[in-house]
Each structure stands twice: as C-alpha cells, then as structure tokens.
Amino acid sequence: MSATLMDYTKEVPVVEGTPTAASLDEAISKPLYTFPKRNWFIGLAISGSMLLFGIITVTWLLWKGVGIWGINQPVEWGFDVVNFVFWVGIGHAGTLISAILFLLRQKWRTGIARFAEAMTLFAVLCAVQFVLFHTGRPWLAIVYLFPYVTQHGVWVNFISPLEWDVFAVNTYFTVSAVFWYVGLIPDLATLRDRATTKMRKTVFTILSLGWRFSNRHWQHYERAYLIMAGFATPLVLSVHTIVSFDFAVSVIPGWHSTIFPPYFVAGAIFSGFAMVQNVLIVTRKAFNFEYLITMDTIEKMNKIMLLTGSMVGFAYLTESFIAWYSGNPFEQFTFLNYALGPYGWSAAVLISCNVLLPQLFWFKKVRTSLLASFILAIFVNVGMWFERFIIIVVSLHRDYLPSSWRMFIPTVWDFGMLIGSFGLFFTLVLLFVKFLPSISMSEIKSVIPGAQPSHHGNGAHHG
Amino acid sequence: MANSLYSIVATFESPDTIIKAAKAVRDAGYKKFDVHTPFPVHGMDKAMSLPETKLGFVTLAAAILGAVGMISFASWVAAVDYPLVIGGKPYWSWPAFVPVTYEIAVLASVVLTVVIMIVFFFKFPNISHPLHDTPYMKKVSSDKFGVSIQAQDELFNEKKVRELLQSLGGNVDAVYYSDEFINFKPQLFEPKFLLLLAGIAMASSAGGYLLWNKILFLPPYDWMMEQQKVKPQMVSNFYSDKFAMRQPVEGTVARGYIPYPYKDKPDDAGKYLVNPLLPTKQVLELGKKKFLTFCSPCHGNFGQGDSRLRGQFPNPPSLHSDKVRGWPDGNIYHVITNGQNVMPSYQYQVSREERWAIILYIRTLQRALNAKESDLQ
Known part of the structure; x- marks a missing residue:
C-alpha cells in the first residue's frame, strides 16, 4: 500500500516514513533479543545503587521505626507523604494517555501509551511503599488499612478520607495493571511466534494465554478496551481528587480548601507528563525510535504541560486570593508564611519551576527542541515535588499555636527513601524496556500507512 | 503429525483483500470460519456478519454488583456492626461512603469484565489450539491477514474451499492436527488437583489467620506489651521513696470536686x-x-x-x-x-x-x- 492512502485522515502521520508491519515488529522487539548496550548497564548500575540505598533505609526503618525520619510535632507528615503524593501524581500521566486520549481519538498516543502505562504502574508502586512504611508497622497494615476481620472485631472507618485513599490507590493500581496486561496480550502472542529459544517460547506462551489474533476475539477485545478506557477516565480523575481530600477535609489552614481536587488533578497530569517526557526522550534516543515517537508527539506533550502548568499557576493565584478574601487571619498568615517564612526559598523554586519556566513552551522553537523539552521537564518535576513539600511541610510547621512551631529538618534517611524510590522507578523502567515491548506493536501496526481498508465507511465502532 | 484436517487457511497481503475475502467466505455460506489479523481491521465485524458483542452487559452487572455490595458493606460496618460516633456525624453517613463505593464499582467492573471476557468469551487460557505454532499463525501474528475455514463446517469440501480461497488471491495452506493432541484434555476436576486446590486454600487461610491473629501477638512481636512507663503499684528507682505513684501537689483539687463544709455539723x-x-x-x-x-x-x-x-x-x-x-x-x-x-x-x-x-x-x-x-x- 502506498502512502497516498493516508490523505483521508488529513492528520499528521503518527509514524514517520512508511515502515512495514514486519519491520516494526523487528524494531520494537529488537531490545528483547539483543545484548544490551553499555549505557543500559551504566544506567542499571546507577539506579540499582539508588535502589540499594533505599533498601538499606527501609531495613533500618523497619528495625528502628519512623523516628529515624525528621518528622515530629507539629510536622507529623514529612517526606513520606510528600513523596507519596508526588509519585501518585506522576502515575496519572499513563492512564490519562492510555484512557482519556484513547476516548478522544488522539492517535499520536499510540507510540507512548504502553510506555506511559508501565510508568504509571511503577510510579504507583513507589507511592504505595511510602504509605505502607509510614504506618510504622507495615506487616499489620493489612489489618488496619483493609476491612479485614480480626479477633478484635474492629472495622476500618469508611468516613475517613485516608480510608478512601486506600481504596482509590489500590483500585487505581489494579485497574492500571489490568489495562496494561490486556494491551500486552497480542504483543506477547507476537513475541511467542517470534521466539527463538525454548525459554522465551514457554514464558510468552503462558503469558499470552493462547491468543490467536482471531477477529471473533478482537471484537470483544476492542469493546473491553473501550469499556476499560471509559472506566479509567473518571477513575484517574477520582484518584488524585481523593488524595487531595486527605488534606482538604481537614481544618488545617492551607489545606482546608475546596479548590484542591481540580488543582491536584491538574498538577498530577502536569508532573506525570513531565516524567513521561524525560524517560521518553532517553528511550527514543537509546533504541532509535525517532520515527515511531515523533517530534510531533513530543511537541503535543509539551503543549499539555503548558496547559496544565498554567492551570496550576492559576490555582496558586486563586488560592492566594481566597486566603486574603476569606478574612481568616490563620489562612492569611499561612500564605504569607509560604512566601516570607523560613521556607520562603521553596516558594521561589515552586513559582519559577512550575509557573514561569513552562511558559517558554509558548515558543515553537522551545517546544520542538529535545534538549529544552528534557531540561524543562526536569524543572517541572522539581517544582511539583516542592509544591507538595510546601502544601504539607510548610503548612504544618507553623500551626495555630506559636508555642508549638518547629522547623522540619529532613534526615539522611528521609533522603534515603526519596532516592530509593527513584532507584526503584528507574530500575523497573530499565528492566521493562529490556524485557517487554515498550511500544504496542499491534496498535502501531494499525496506524501505519495502509494498515486499514481504504473504503473507510463501515468501521463504526473502531478504536 | 498424521492426522486429520483442521482447516484450510489462506493468507492475504492487505486489509482491502482480507475484507473482500471475509465477505466472499461469508456469502458462500460458511459458518465455522475465522479471520486472523495482526490488529483489528476496521469493518471486519460487518464483513464477517458478527453479532454485536454482549460484553457491555457483563460490565453493567459487575458495576451494579460492586456498587450495591460496597455501599451495603460500608453501611453494615459503620451503622450496625461497629458503630462509632466520628466527628458528631450520624452512624449511617452515606455521603461519606460514596468514594469507596465508586472505587469498588470501577474495580469490580474492570476486573470482572476482563476475567469473564478471557475465561468465557475467549475460552482462555488455551495453549493447545491446532492453529498454534503453525506457519500460518506466525504470519498472521506479524503482518499477514488470514482466513481459516474449518473442516467441521457443514458445507466443507476441501477442493471447493481451496478453489474459493485461491480465486480470492490468497496464499492457501492447510492446518492438520493429531487426534492425540486435540483429544488431550487437562483433567481439571480430577480429585488430586481439587485436593491440591483445597490444600492451598486451607494453607493460605490458616497461615494468614495464624500470622495476623496469633504470631504477631507472640514474642518477639509483642514488644509493645512491655513499655518503659510507670504503672500503679510499681517500684520506681527515680524517686527517693521508691513509689511510682505520686501524691498530688498540695492544694490540688480533683475535677468536679465540691467541698463539703458541714463535716461534724x-x-x-x-x-x-x-x-x-x-x-x-x-x-x-x-x-x-x-x-x-x-x-x-x-x-x-x-x-x-x-x-x-x-x-x-x-x-x-x-x-x-x-x-x-x-x-x-x-x-x-x-x-x-x-x-x-x-x-x-x-x-x-x-x-x-x-x-x-x-x-x-x-x-x-x-x-x-x-x-x-x-x-x-
């Protein structure tokens, strides 16, 4: 089929050039069959060392208790909850790309959806460990986090936002994992048929469940994918909404605010896209996927970051205005303390990284520059981490009673958990790109030129 | 493999030809045929005259099950089995149960839809289908589009089928299976296997019960029982009189105490x-x-x-x-x-x-x- 068939879409092509389906299979499954480059091992060594630091921290934490962190009254929530909210936020990009952009028929998502979904899973794993370890005795967590029947006859409290959070994050992780696995099944079957060693053949045969590419199956499969996307879309919005309830339902100045749910969701998408952008640019370069993950995709991601970044900036303005307009002296003090208090430098970092620097994306030259996209995405991640730091630590450290004011000084173990979570995340990402197809083969094959019938009249319920 | 014919297959090069082929096979009256494509081809359901999928009803049932089940459970816990006054709210504060109900409805519908689709719609896991591991399957899993007409079809006639597929421009082949292979059925319900399942279920529930209800309350996990604090009647080496219990400071008045001025009067x-x-x-x-x-x-x-x-x-x-x-x-x-x-x-x-x-x-x-x-x- 010739490339002229693409004219009917009047869209920018999803992939560059005219690759054939067979060459796509070859290119995407290549990392699985070739010995990794030296850079991969260097990356694994670095992330593995960070993970090791995290493992040592957690071991010491389980032995000694959460007292090794810098938390104390009145800052009872420190890096643990900051990192939890940060990682859950990052996890939002994957489902947004795979579900919301799927429903909106954004075909450019094809190249990055699989990748972003995997990052969602890894980010939520990183987030969950913080909640688990900050309970103090995580081996008992199942008893008091889940409605589990014990000899005490005590049930969890369904009125608490923290309990809603347990349900939201667990549902989100499970649904993301199911979504990801269902998307993988056809690719696993392709890998099964390409397998050259017995070991690979066995593993992929079991994992692909016996998928036969039958259209009688594709019919249900496509419907299931649509249903899951439909459910995942409100789910992804509900998860960070419920995370924001952890704060908004309380009466702490700086937390007790009705704007929190949309503000948190916008921030989550913002930071999630930044993280996807960072990892994407590296992977694209490392595996020569430039023609699959095109510059057009990266530019569109930058545009979403510009949009959500401006939404977050607007939320900051609204919050500050309402703090002044409310006439509540505690609220007003908290917002003055954000900017002028002892942690004022963090507000400066926040405003410059989250509000000012992303405005550079208005320039097409910046949007289409790999280096600029990469650096700005890092800044966005730093800024979003500081946003959670300000909301949690800076709000708490000066509460209603000046006699209980206290500075929060993180210890080496606070940083150990943070660095360890990055180590866990990047180790999982590196293993993922080596052992599984990081781009959905069956999906990208369906959007290359000539992949669909030319008489495009009867595909009423396609996806 | 010496063997019976499973189906006559043909591979095509483009989506246009496979749609045409599917329509032709359908119009020829075959019922037990299937189309295999590396990705869903638009318009194929219509070309094969497949009825609309019923999967949506499964999802609806699962969502209702999840939502009703969760809100009933939360209501029973909070209002019946373990009522606690929290923040002065009524026991049955149903608006507070909406988030968990929503989450469980989503969880139930997604998980049950996928599980029921895989197990009942696809009849998976099934890794011993005659089409597996054939050159045909290896082609359609990569970039070819295939049609397969089963020998079990009522109208099946090997020569006619071959001619039809050849006339459509397909690359025709045949898939055989060995009787031994196809008649092999894993004995899912044989007593040994069921016993194994029952054993696993019992071991895991007993283990969970022991861990969370017994072991974690035994030494050394019971260290919270021994705390460094003074209790009544204990000896204290801190005070010179060795009493852990202290007298209240002089002039202390107990809460709610009202003096009785008429002693001896x-x-x-x-x-x-x-x-x-x-x-x-x-x-x-x-x-x-x-x-x-x-x-x-x-x-x-x-x-x-x-x-x-x-x-x-x-x-x-x-x-x-x-x-x-x-x-x-x-x-x-x-x-x-x-x-x-x-x-x-x-x-x-x-x-x-x-x-x-x-x-x-x-x-x-x-x-x-x-x-x-x-x-x-």
Whole structure:
C-alpha cells in the first residue's frame, strides 16, 4: 500500500516514513533479543545503587521505626507523604494517555501509551511503599488499612478520607495493571511466534494465554478496551481528587480548601507528563525510535504541560486570593508564611519551576527542541515535588499555636527513601524496556500507512 | 503429525483483500470460519456478519454488583456492626461512603469484565489450539491477514474451499492436527488437583489467620506489651521513696470536686442543705436502685432495720422512727456523706445526685409504711 492512502485522515502521520508491519515488529522487539548496550548497564548500575540505598533505609526503618525520619510535632507528615503524593501524581500521566486520549481519538498516543502505562504502574508502586512504611508497622497494615476481620472485631472507618485513599490507590493500581496486561496480550502472542529459544517460547506462551489474533476475539477485545478506557477516565480523575481530600477535609489552614481536587488533578497530569517526557526522550534516543515517537508527539506533550502548568499557576493565584478574601487571619498568615517564612526559598523554586519556566513552551522553537523539552521537564518535576513539600511541610510547621512551631529538618534517611524510590522507578523502567515491548506493536501496526481498508465507511465502532 | 484436517487457511497481503475475502467466505455460506489479523481491521465485524458483542452487559452487572455490595458493606460496618460516633456525624453517613463505593464499582467492573471476557468469551487460557505454532499463525501474528475455514463446517469440501480461497488471491495452506493432541484434555476436576486446590486454600487461610491473629501477638512481636512507663503499684528507682505513684501537689483539687463544709455539723447540714431533686418517677427509680444496692443490706429492703447480714454486723435502727421522719433532708444527706456511729461514709460510692435520690426514695418508704387515713382515699 502506498502512502497516498493516508490523505483521508488529513492528520499528521503518527509514524514517520512508511515502515512495514514486519519491520516494526523487528524494531520494537529488537531490545528483547539483543545484548544490551553499555549505557543500559551504566544506567542499571546507577539506579540499582539508588535502589540499594533505599533498601538499606527501609531495613533500618523497619528495625528502628519512623523516628529515624525528621518528622515530629507539629510536622507529623514529612517526606513520606510528600513523596507519596508526588509519585501518585506522576502515575496519572499513563492512564490519562492510555484512557482519556484513547476516548478522544488522539492517535499520536499510540507510540507512548504502553510506555506511559508501565510508568504509571511503577510510579504507583513507589507511592504505595511510602504509605505502607509510614504506618510504622507495615506487616499489620493489612489489618488496619483493609476491612479485614480480626479477633478484635474492629472495622476500618469508611468516613475517613485516608480510608478512601486506600481504596482509590489500590483500585487505581489494579485497574492500571489490568489495562496494561490486556494491551500486552497480542504483543506477547507476537513475541511467542517470534521466539527463538525454548525459554522465551514457554514464558510468552503462558503469558499470552493462547491468543490467536482471531477477529471473533478482537471484537470483544476492542469493546473491553473501550469499556476499560471509559472506566479509567473518571477513575484517574477520582484518584488524585481523593488524595487531595486527605488534606482538604481537614481544618488545617492551607489545606482546608475546596479548590484542591481540580488543582491536584491538574498538577498530577502536569508532573506525570513531565516524567513521561524525560524517560521518553532517553528511550527514543537509546533504541532509535525517532520515527515511531515523533517530534510531533513530543511537541503535543509539551503543549499539555503548558496547559496544565498554567492551570496550576492559576490555582496558586486563586488560592492566594481566597486566603486574603476569606478574612481568616490563620489562612492569611499561612500564605504569607509560604512566601516570607523560613521556607520562603521553596516558594521561589515552586513559582519559577512550575509557573514561569513552562511558559517558554509558548515558543515553537522551545517546544520542538529535545534538549529544552528534557531540561524543562526536569524543572517541572522539581517544582511539583516542592509544591507538595510546601502544601504539607510548610503548612504544618507553623500551626495555630506559636508555642508549638518547629522547623522540619529532613534526615539522611528521609533522603534515603526519596532516592530509593527513584532507584526503584528507574530500575523497573530499565528492566521493562529490556524485557517487554515498550511500544504496542499491534496498535502501531494499525496506524501505519495502509494498515486499514481504504473504503473507510463501515468501521463504526473502531478504536 | 498424521492426522486429520483442521482447516484450510489462506493468507492475504492487505486489509482491502482480507475484507473482500471475509465477505466472499461469508456469502458462500460458511459458518465455522475465522479471520486472523495482526490488529483489528476496521469493518471486519460487518464483513464477517458478527453479532454485536454482549460484553457491555457483563460490565453493567459487575458495576451494579460492586456498587450495591460496597455501599451495603460500608453501611453494615459503620451503622450496625461497629458503630462509632466520628466527628458528631450520624452512624449511617452515606455521603461519606460514596468514594469507596465508586472505587469498588470501577474495580469490580474492570476486573470482572476482563476475567469473564478471557475465561468465557475467549475460552482462555488455551495453549493447545491446532492453529498454534503453525506457519500460518506466525504470519498472521506479524503482518499477514488470514482466513481459516474449518473442516467441521457443514458445507466443507476441501477442493471447493481451496478453489474459493485461491480465486480470492490468497496464499492457501492447510492446518492438520493429531487426534492425540486435540483429544488431550487437562483433567481439571480430577480429585488430586481439587485436593491440591483445597490444600492451598486451607494453607493460605490458616497461615494468614495464624500470622495476623496469633504470631504477631507472640514474642518477639509483642514488644509493645512491655513499655518503659510507670504503672500503679510499681517500684520506681527515680524517686527517693521508691513509689511510682505520686501524691498530688498540695492544694490540688480533683475535677468536679465540691467541698463539703458541714463535716461534724449535722444540724447546719439539716438547716442549709436543700434537696435539689423533685420526686419524679425517674428520680425515684434511681433512688430505689441505689437504696437496694447500698442501703438495703443493713437497713433492709423497706428501711425497717431488718438486716440481711444475720448478725454479722450490728442492725441499724429503723428509718421509720419519729426522729428520722422528723429530720430535714439535709440531716440524712449528712449521714450518708459522713457516716454515723458504725455506719461508714458512702461519699465515694454514691454520687451527690444519687444521695438526694435515695433520700426521696426513703421519704416514699416512710410515707408508705406510715400512711395516714387521707392517703388511703
């Protein structure tokens, strides 16, 4: 089929050039069959060392208790909850790309959806460990986090936002994992048929469940994918909404605010896209996927970051205005303390990284520059981490009673958990790109030129 | 493999030709045929005349199941089995159950849809289908589009099928299977396997029960039982007198303490103290309960001084004497509070309100046992 068939879409092509389906299979499954480059091992060594630091921290934490962190009254929530909210936020990009952009028929998502979904899973794993370890005795967590029947006859409290959070994050992780696995099944079957060693053949045969590419199956499969996307879309919005309830339902100045749910969701998408952008640019370069993950995709991601970044900036303005307009002296003090208090430098970092620097994306030259996209995405991640730091630590450290004011000084173990979570995340990402197809083969094959019938009249319920 | 024919297959190069081929096979009247494509091809369902998928009903049922189940469970926990007042809200604060209900509805619908699709719609996991591991499957899993017409079809005639597929421009091949292979059925319900499943279920639930209900309460996991804090009656090496329990600081007043200024002055008590309670039914019932508990062992159930103690303790005089009947309430209050002769003080056992209620009950007894003629009418 010739490339002229693409004219009917009047869209920018999803992939560059005219690759054939067979060459796509070859290119995407290549990392699985070739010995990794030296850079991969260097990356694994670095992330593995960070993970090791995290493992040592957690071991010491389980032995000694959460007292090794810098938390104390009145800052009872420190890096643990900051990192939890940060990682859950990052996890939002994957489902947004795979579900919301799927429903909106954004075909450019094809190249990055699989990748972003995997990052969602890894980010939520990183987030969950913080909640688990900050309970103090995580081996008992199942008893008091889940409605589990014990000899005490005590049930969890369904009125608490923290309990809603347990349900939201667990549902989100499970649904993301199911979504990801269902998307993988056809690719696993392709890998099964390409397998050259017995070991690979066995593993992929079991994992692909016996998928036969039958259209009688594709019919249900496509419907299931649509249903899951439909459910995942409100789910992804509900998860960070419920995370924001952890704060908004309380009466702490700086937390007790009705704007929190949309503000948190916008921030989550913002930071999630930044993280996807960072990892994407590296992977694209490392595996020569430039023609699959095109510059057009990266530019569109930058545009979403510009949009959500401006939404977050607007939320900051609204919050500050309402703090002044409310006439509540505690609220007003908290917002003055954000900017002028002892942690004022963090507000400066926040405003410059989250509000000012992303405005550079208005320039097409910046949007289409790999280096600029990469650096700005890092800044966005730093800024979003500081946003959670300000909301949690800076709000708490000066509460209603000046006699209980206290500075929060993180210890080496606070940083150990943070660095360890990055180590866990990047180790999982590196293993993922080596052992599984990081781009959905069956999906990208369906959007290359000539992949669909030319008489495009009867595909009423396609996806 | 020496063997029976499973199906005649043909591969095509483009999506246009496979749509055409599917329509032709359908129009030829074949029922047991299938199309295999590396990705879903638009318009194929129509070309194959497949009915609309019923998967959406599964999702609807699962969502309703999840939502109703969760909100009922949360309501039962919070309002019936473990009611707690939280933030002054009612036990059944149903708006607070909406987030968890929503999450479980999403969880149930997604997980059940996928599981039911895989198990009942696809009949998976199934890794022993005749098409597996054939050159045909390896082609359609990569970039070719294939049609397969099964030998079991009523209209099946190998020559005719080959001709039809060839005329459509396909690359025709045949797929065989060995009878032994296709007749192999894993014995899912053989006793050994079921026993294994039951064993795993029992071991995991017993393990979970032991871990969370027993082991975590045994040493060394019970270190919270031994805490470095002082408890009553313990020895303390910190204080010079070795007592862990301390006396309150001089001049300390207990919460709710009201001083009693008429100690040793029963007449003043009778003069200045006034019963704050009215003889309502509620007050009299309280007074009766407390009288029967604290007073009746010595004074008798009707206050006649007929002790139940069989001489182990001296019998008190009757409460129906003219003296007691003539006392103001304050005098009786004084006796209960401070004791009299061998009667000890009851101020720590009987609260102030209860003392006044007892007095009203005693007045009722006195009137009942010394009723006037006018009372009887």
